[in-house]
Amino acid sequence: MLVACSTVSMTGRRQLNIVSEADILSASLTEYQSYMQSATKSRDAAATAVVTTVAQRIAAAAEAYLTAVGQQADLQNYAWEFNLVEDPQLNAFCMPGGKIVVYTGMLNLIGNGPDRDDELAAVIGHEVSHAIAKHGQERASQQMLASMGSSVLSGVVSGASSQVQSAVAVAYGLGTQYGALLPFSRKHELEADYMGSVLATLAGYDCDAAITLWQKMEAQSSGSQPTFMSTHPSSTKRITELQKNNPQVKRDYAAAALFPSSTAAAAKATTTKAKGATAKSSGTSKAAKAKSTKATTSAKKSSTGYRIGN
Numbered sequence: 001m002l003v004a005c006s007t008v009s010m011t012g013r014r015q016l017n018i019v020s021e022a023d024i025l026s027a028s029l030t031e032y033q034s035y036m037q038s039a040t041k042s043r044d045a046a047a048t049a050v051v052t053t054v055a056q057r058i059a060a061a062a063e064a065y066l067t068a069v070g071q072q073a074d075l076q077n078y079a080w081e082f083n084l085v086e087d088p089q090l091n092a093f094c095m096p097g098g099k100i101v102v103y104t105g106m107l108n109l110i111g112n113g114p115d116r117d118d119e120l121a122a123v124i125g126h127e128v129s130h131a132i133a134k135h136g137q138e139r140a141s142q143q144m145l146a147s148m149g150s151s152v153l154s155g156v157v158s159g160a161s162s163q164v165q166s167a168v169a170v171a172y173g174l175g176t177q178y179g180a181l182l183p184f185s186r187k188h189e190l191e192a193d194y195m196g197s198v199l200a201t202l203a204g205y206d207c208d209a210a211i212t213l214w215q216k217m218e219a220q221s222s223g224s225q226p227t228f229m230s231t232h233p234s235s236t237k238r239i240t241e242l243q244k245n246n247p248q249v250k251r252d253y254a255a256a257a258l259f260p261s262s263t264a265a266a267a268k269a270t271t272t273k274a275k276g277a278t279a280k281s282s283g284t285s286k287a288a289k290a291k292s293t294k295a296t297t298s299a300k301k302s303s304t305g306y307r308i309g310n
């Protein structure tokens with residue numbers, strides 16, 4: 001059956017996929033391998049270890065979640081890979097199959113402060129959510145429908161065809177210009193934001209770091225728009241949704257966290273108690289304002305060229 005309607009388990013949203021899981025995984029792997037051949041992996045071992053550690057925990061959270069909801073079959077062909085790639089753009093992605101790439105530009109924006117791992121978890125959690133929610137598959141399906149019309153529905157597409165490869169290349173934007181990722185839809189973005197908070201919480205991170213991260217991005221965007229924001233359109237709506245949903249996410253998932261929040265907690269132990277109080281009372285406008293001010297300050301610091309691992 002080529003045309004399949006499935007459900008995103010975390011949100012209950014129905015989606016239409018006309019490309020099979022196997023074909024998407026195969027085509028995505030080809031795209032990923034092609035990209036990595038031209039990419040320059042960071043030689044900063046410490047920074048790479050930071051990304052790997054956070055990504056491994058997010059991947060474990062994704063596996064645990066999908067297993068818990070009976071969708072572990074979705075991960076049978078996943079072989080997680082974690083990369084830090086030299087690229088000044090503020091971006092990151094996760095291909096279907098679990099191939100995670102974080103650009104050094106993103107890591108530099110995050111900086112080396114106490115919220116580093118939590119903010120990185122927000123980025124990676126968001127990107128892994130796009131993958132496990134099959135947003136790329138959905139987008140490739142839409143791309144194929146647009147380019148091929150009803151012939152797709154009559155069963156023209158089968159196997160890992162060149163059409164599938166082409167649709168995946170277009171869906172990810174990696175085929176023609178590496179790193180020029182196409183924007184996901186607003187619907188996909190909000191879904192990935194929500195799911196990213198769930199994964200971050202399950203991985204033992206503070207999901208409110210997503211809010212400060214997007215605020216950092218906005219602060220950074222004065223003048224020219226960062227790549228991440230053009231491919232992941234930021235908006236007041238997104239921050240508002242995170243502020244609205246995160247308290248419930250914590251209530252629902254924090255007790256099920258796979259890892260103690262020790263990594264973040266240890267780092268945060270060096271910060272002021274005011275920070276801890278802010279985290280606990282997040283959601284109030286006062287706390288949000290305090291965090292916003294802090295984020296803006298951090299972004300200004302990071303734009304001076306501060307680098308992780310140096």
Ligand SMILES: [Zn+2]
Binds near residue numbers: 126130184192231
């Ligand atoms: Zn996104």
